[in-house]
Amino acid sequence: MNVHDSEKVIGTLRERGYLQKATAEEAGLVLYNTCSIRDKAEQKVFNKLQNFKKGAAKSGQVFGVLGCVAQQEGEKIFDRAPHVSLVVGSASYTKFPELLVQIEQGERRVTGLSLDVDEAFDTPYTRRDNPYRAFVTIIEGCDKACSYCVVPFTRGPERSRTADSVIDEVRRLADLGYSEITLLGQNVNSYRDPSPKGWDFATCLERVGQVKGIRRVRFTTSHPRDFTKAIVEAIDATPTLCNHIHLPVQSGSDRVLTGMQRLYTREQYLERIGWMKAAKRPMTITTDIIVGFPGETDEDIDDTLGLLDEVQFDAIFNFKYSQRPNTPALGMGDHIPEEEKGRRHMKVQERQRMIQIQNNANYVGDTYEVHVEFFNLATGQWVGKTTQHKTVNFSHPSGQAANLLGQYVDVLVMRAGPVSLVGEAA
């Protein structure tokens, strides 16, 4: 979502006549888009701002901080980094053009930190650098209250775009030659078209998949509480919808899920996995896991490991819990020492690695359509993704000269590792 926010901000700036420079040093205005999902990311922001300081002193560069750290820290950023002039939270991007005018008029301290937005940041000026794959926001903000998460504080309440504006944007992208769309939202499953049409997420997904010229549709991210069987049915019935579902579980322990305020049980999560496994099109399933949540015991980690064995995920994003300001988990006490979090993280990674080695071995000997993303000069191979979101490195008789960027190529898989597949253009 941050990458796509930056695309929208860049588009807005270009529309106002700004030119993009290759490096921050060359620019008169430097905007730094930030993430505060983990503590480390936030520390990086202040280190980076410190690096920018010289530029401000030397050449009068103007600095702005955008995104979740801006929302979270607000005007405190001016104290810690006095050379910053603009602080705009992710929920206030709709006001970005008018805040820019204030900066252009020479105002020294400008903020956009309001959370009372009632519309999504939808702009016709989005500047996309990838000409084949495009992000399309369908919903912003989040109405859940997971006890470890800062997003409801930094991105504000949920607001969905109208189905018409989503479909119009996808049609425009298809006309421009984009063939792969990723629908974005903090919780896309709770999408609800605010127009009288009232589409739910499954309908929206299906209709996007029916737009002429679109070959692949992905979405991220989902919440198990709002994930419906209709979504699986839509994927089953619509070949353009990628057969990969990312459904963050966070923990395999009901006790921890309750502490996290995730609003579902392990059993309910597994029920959703059952829908995916019963689908006619085989689907890959990936998830997010947090280890070291306050009060998590060895038994809880065993429950998580057991869940990995039961579901056989194709990939996981495994994070160590990190304390975030304003979140209920902060006051829960019983915090797990960093070293122990590291041990649990490793345990989960090791178990998952074995599962991925077995899963990926099933792909060897078959041919898959790969959407090509780039050429890896170091290996001399093209790299892309299957509809199942498997990364494939493959060779082609013409090597780089084949110019396959953005194309869909059939690849015979010859080998498999824990994180990717290796093959040859068929």
Ligand code: SF4
């Ligand atoms: S669903 Fe939970 S984890 Fe996801 S953005 Fe909302 S509050 Fe955060």
